[in-house]
Each structure stands twice: as C-alpha cells, then as structure tokens.
Amino acid sequence: MFKSVHEKPGKASDMTVLVNGVEIGAWNGETVASVLLRAPGAGRGSTVSRTPRLPYCQMGVCFECLVIVDGNASMQGCLVPVAPGMRIESQHGPREISK
Amino acid sequence: MHVDVIIIGAGVVGAALAYGMALKGKHVIVLDGADRDPRAARANFGLVWVQGKGSDAPAYSALTRQSSDLWPGFRHELSKIAADRIDYERPGGLVYCLSETEYAHRAAINERTHNQGAQADTEMIERGALEHMLPAVGLGPDVVGASYCKLDGHVNPLQLLAALHRAVLVLGGRIEFRSPVKAISPVSGGFRVIGPHGELQAPRVVVAAGLATPALTEPLGLAMPMKSERGQILVTERIAPILPFPGSGLRQSADGTVMIGATNEKIADTSVTAASATKLAQRATRIIPALGSARLVRQWAGLRVLPLDKTPIYAESTDYPGLFAAACHSGVTLAAVHAAVIAPAMGGSHLPEDLAAFSNGRFNVQKCA
Ligand SMILES: Cc1cc2nc3c(=O)[nH]c(=O)nc-3n(C[C@H](O)[C@H](O)[C@H](O)COP(=O)(O)OP(=O)(O)OC[C@H]3O[C@@H](n4cnc5c(N)ncnc54)[C@H](O)[C@@H]3O)c2cc1C
Ligand code: FES
Numbered sequence: 001m002f003k004s005v006h007e008k009p010g011k012a013s014d015m016t017v018l019v020n021g022v023e024i025g026a027w028n029g030e031t032v033a034s035v036l037l038r039a040p041g042a043g044r045g046s047t048v049s050r051t052p053r054l055p056y057c058q059m060g061v062c063f064e065c066l067v068i069v070d071g072n073a074s075m076q077g078c079l080v081p082v083a084p085g086m087r088i089e090s091q092h093g094p095r096e097i098s099k
Numbered sequence: 100m101h102v103d104v105i106i107i108g109a110g111v112v113g114a115a116l117a118y119g120m121a122l123k124g125k126h127v128i129v130l131d132g133a134d135r136d137p138r139a140a141r142a143n144f145g146l147v148w149v150q151g152k153g154s155d156a157p158a159y160s161a162l163t164r165q166s167s168d169l170w171p172g173f174r175h176e177l178s179k180i181a182a183d184r185i186d187y188e189r190p191g192g193l194v195y196c197l198s199e200t201e202y203a204h205r206a207a208i209n210e211r212t213h214n215q216g217a218q219a220d221t222e223m224i225e226r227g228a229l230e231h232m233l234p235a236v237g238l239g240p241d242v243v244g245a246s247y248c249k250l251d252g253h254v255n256p257l258q259l260l261a262a263l264h265r266a267v268l269v270l271g272g273r274i275e276f277r278s279p280v281k282a283i284s285p286v287s288g289g290f291r292v293i294g295p296h297g298e299l300q301a302p303r304v305v306v307a308a309g310l311a312t313p314a315l316t317e318p319l320g321l322a323m324p325m326k327s328e329r330g331q332i333l334v335t336e337r338i339a340p341i342l343p344f345p346g347s348g349l350r351q352s353a354d355g356t357v358m359i360g361a362t363n364e365k366i367a368d369t370s371v372t373a374a375s376a377t378k379l380a381q382r383a384t385r386i387i388p389a390l391g392s393a394r395l396v397r398q399w400a401g402l403r404v405l406p407l408d409k410t411p412i413y414a415e416s417t418d419y420p421g422l423f424a425a426a427c428h429s430g431v432t433l434a435a436v437h438a439a440v441i442a443p444a445m446g447g448s449h450l451p452e453d454l455a456a457f458s459n460g461r462f463n464v465q466k467c468a
C-alpha cells in the first residue's frame with residue numbers, strides 16, 4: 001500500500017475519516033481515492049468481471065475508484081475531496097437502485 | 100490478388116454483406132471512410148426489433164421477422180468464426196405506454212401489422228401484468244401498460260460490428276479503414292474504385308456507405324433517395340439487473356448499463372443537447388422513477404440512415420450490371436438477413452424478384468392525380 005507524503009512521525013493528520021468503519025488519518029486537499037490507496041483492503045469488485053480493483057487514473061476517466069461516500073453509491077473517489085468524519089465504504093458489484 | 104467484390108462502407112450494413120459473401124467463398128475487400136464520418140453502426144441503440152417495423156410495408160415487416168428468426172443462428176456462427184463474445188438475448192420486447200392515447204395508438208399499430216397477414220405475435224399488456232414481468236422495479240403512475248412482442252431482442256452493437264470485422268478477416272477478406280472512395284468508374288469486366296488506397300478493380304461493387312451512398316452511386320445513375328435523422332442516447336452507470344426485457348427507448352445491457360434513447364431530430368450533425376437529455380431522462384423516469392437515482396455516464400448522438408419511405412433499399416444498376424447499393428435504418432436488426440440472404444443475392448447474378456419491393460425503382464412511381 002501507499003503512504004502519504006504528509007505522514008511524519010509525531011505529526012498529526014488534519015482529519016480522520018472512516019473507511020469501512022475503520023478510522024484513518026487524512027490530509028486537507030487529498031481525495032477519497034488517495035485515502036483508498038493506503039487503506040488496507042479498501043478495493044472493490046469490478047461490476048463486470050468481479051476482479052478486485054483500486055483507483056487508477058486519478059482524474060475521472062477510468063471509473064475504477066467507484067465507492068460509497070456518506071451513503072451515496074457510485075461516487076468517483078478521485079473527484080471527491082475528503083472531509084472530516086466522512087464515511088467511505090467499498091462498493092461491491094453493481095449498484096442497486098431502490099424500487 | 101483477385102477480388103470478387105469490393106464493398107464500400109464497413110458499417111454494420113457493409114460488414115454484414117461482406118461477411119455473408121465471404122461465407123460463400125467470395126474474395127472481398129471492404130473500404131471504409133474517414134475517421135470523422137458519421138457512423139450509425141457505432142452510435143445505435145442495439146435493438147433487434149420486430150414490433151411496429153413495416154406496419155405499412157408488408158415486405159419490410161416480413162424481412163424483419165425473417166431476420167429476427169435468423170438472429171440466434173447468425174450470432175452463434177458469427178461469434179464462433181470471430182472467436183468473440185456477442186451479448187445477445189431474445190426475451191421479447193416492450194413498448195411502454197404512458198397514457199391511454201399511447202396505449203390505443205400501439206394497439207392500432209399491432210392491429211394494422213397483423214391485418215397484413217403477419218402472425219399475431221405482439222400483444223397489449225395491461226399495467227398489472229406488466230408489473231409481474233418487471234418484479235425488480237416499480238412503475239411510475241403514468242404507465243398504462245405496454246405492447247409486448249415475443250420476437251424482440253437486443254445485442255451489444257459494438258461487439259456485433261467488431262465480430263463482423265474480425266470474421267471477414269478470418270474468412271480471407273480484407274478491410275481497409277481510412278480509405279474513403281472518391282469515385283467508381285465502370286471499366287470492361289467490372290469497376291475501378293478510386294481513392295487513397297489507389298485503384299482497385301473488381302467485377303462487382305456494393306456501395307453500403309450509409310449517408311454517403313448517394314454521392315457515390317448517383318454519378319452512375321443509381322438513385323438512392325434517403326435522408327438523415329439525428330438520434331441522441333443517454334447511458335447510465337452499471338446497475339444491478341432491473342430490466343429483464345429490452346424496451347423501445349429503454350434497455351439494460353448485459354453489463355448493467357441502462358440505455359435511454361433515442362430522439363428523432365431533423366438535424367444533420369452529431370452534437371448533443373441538454374434539451375434532448377432532459378426529454379429522454381424525463382420519459383425514462385416516468386416509466387421507472389427509481390432510475391432518477393442512477394448516474395448518467397455518457398450522452399451521444401448518431402445519424403440514422405433513412406431511406407425516404409423508411410423501408411430498406413437493395414438496388415442494382417440496370418446500366419452497369421454488377422453495381423449494387425444497400426441502405427437501411429435498422430441495420431442491426433437486419434444484419435442476419437443481410438448476411439444470409441442479401442449478400443448471396445448481391446454476390447450472385449441478379450437480385451431475385453422477391454426483393455423487388457426493396458428496389459430503388461419504387462421511388463419513381465408517379466403519384467395519381
Ligand atoms: C441513434 C440511433 C439508434 C439506432 N438504433 C437502432 C436499433 O436499436 N436497432 C437497429 O437495428 N438499428 C438501429 N439504428 C440504425 C442502425 O444503426 C443503422 O441502420 C446502421 O448502422 C446503418 O449502417 P450503415 O453501415 O449503413 O451506415 P453507417 O454505420 O453510417 O456506416 C457507413 C460507413 O460507410 C463509410 N463510408 C462513408 N463514405 C465512404 C466512402 N466514400 N468510401 C468508403 N467508406 C465510406 C463510413 O466511414 C461508415 O463507416 C440506429 C441508428 C441511430 C443513429
Ligand atoms: S481513478 Fe479513474 S476515475 Fe477515479
């Protein structure tokens with residue numbers, strides 16, 4: 001997994017977010033996708049092949065970073081800046097729409 | 100290399116004809132146009148659709164049914180030859196009716212088609228029965244019912260086109276992209292086809308260049324009366340399966356995306372508009388309100404290739420035997436019959452009498468005063 005360039009011993013992160021219920025430190029200006037790259041086991045399953053995926057292009061084109069943010073499914077994590085207390089959850093398979 | 104047939108246009112019409120001829124052992128070369136050409140074959144909705152087609156043209160209605168029945172075998176053989184996946188299903192299809200007027204209008208179309216002698220394979224379905232067919236979604240309050248035809252199906256049209264291209268190569272044919280033909284000139288024993296590829300010669304030429312067809316055939320006196328019509332389509336993100344039946348204007352692909360379309364606009368460019376996106380999205384959410392929470396990922400436009408009376412044209416030059424042209428809307432639906440019937444006819448000697456209803460000569464009939 002990756003490590004944030006801001007991460008220094010003895011230096012606190014700017015905020016805490018929840019990834020699949022686990023607290024993780026995050027820094028101002030980073031995106032949900034960048035947090036996913038260093039949160040263990042935060043990948044998702046491809047909706048087509050079901051193979052495991054992580055954010056890839058970081059610029060909104062590949063849709064490999066789809067994630068549930070504060071209850072909203074299919075958000076592109078690389079386009080969403082983090083906010084304190086944000087709830088980020090892995091999205092497995094295609095999104096269900098309510099009846 | 101000796102060439103039997105030069106096919107101009109590698110859209111779904113030209114490619115299906117090339118495939119059908121190559122299956123019969125013909126040596127074919129397909130020449131396709133410039134990168135920026137309009138390509139209905141790459142912009143369409145992917146329905147293999149029977150209901151309502153040719154409701155005023157019995158021969159077209161019969162050809163469509165024939166193609167629909169040929170499709171399963173066509174797809175099986177094509178995907179084997181091309182060694183490629185083609186997502187195709189034929190569960191029957193729905194035309195949703197959002198008012199009593201729409202319901203009555205659809206019922207009248209079905210009636211008219213059946214009166215022409217077509218089998219009664221389309222039925223009107225009332226809201227209650229429709230709800231049972233679509234257990235995973237709730238219908239909007241405006242939905243009165245639908246018309247259901249058990250012959251209808253849908254396909255991934257890009258996989259279809261790619262498979263046709265690959266199969267032509269596997270069967271020994273050639274396809275040259277970015278080779279827009281400038282002119283066709285009759286020479287002894289056939290035709291010379293002139294373009295960036297240089298000059299090619301063959302005893303037979305089939306022009307299937309979509310909207311560019313008349314510009315190539317009319318200098319040789321072969322009229323192909325047609326017009327274009329823009330259609331815009333929206334597509335959503337992939338969602339869990341909710342639509343077990345393709346619908347006119349609303350279908351869920353094998354990968355889970357929901358396609359919403361298409362508009363009918365008298366505009367000849369492929370730009371997209373917010374007004375059309377709104378109109379399409381509104382109708383789709385009137386049918387299935389929950390679609391309002393699905394994300395749209397793309398919108399695009401394509402140009403339909405519409406013969407003036409909407410019926411396909413399969414034409415043969417009387418002045419220059421060996422020169423043929425094909426143009427149609429619904430080239431996806433008709434792909435199977437193009438490969439199995441029209442291709443052998445155009446690769447044979449003459450178009451058979453039973454295709455006379457599709458000749459370009461029909462446009463010359465004088466109107467009675
Ligand atoms: C929005 C929309 C939705 C549709 N939905 C459906 C559907 O659900 N089901 C269905 O059955 N049909 C549908 N259709 C219709 C179907 O897509 C067309 O009937 C079909 O694609 C026509 O194919 P074509 O090969 O004739 O034309 P095109 O796909 O337009 O291809 C023409 C080809 O000819 C080439 N060309 C042009 N000029 C030259 C030249 N000078 N030299 C060499 N090559 C040349 C071009 O480069 C192009 O590749 C739809 C169409 C549209 C626009
Ligand atoms: S990482 Fe590619 S779209 Fe987000």
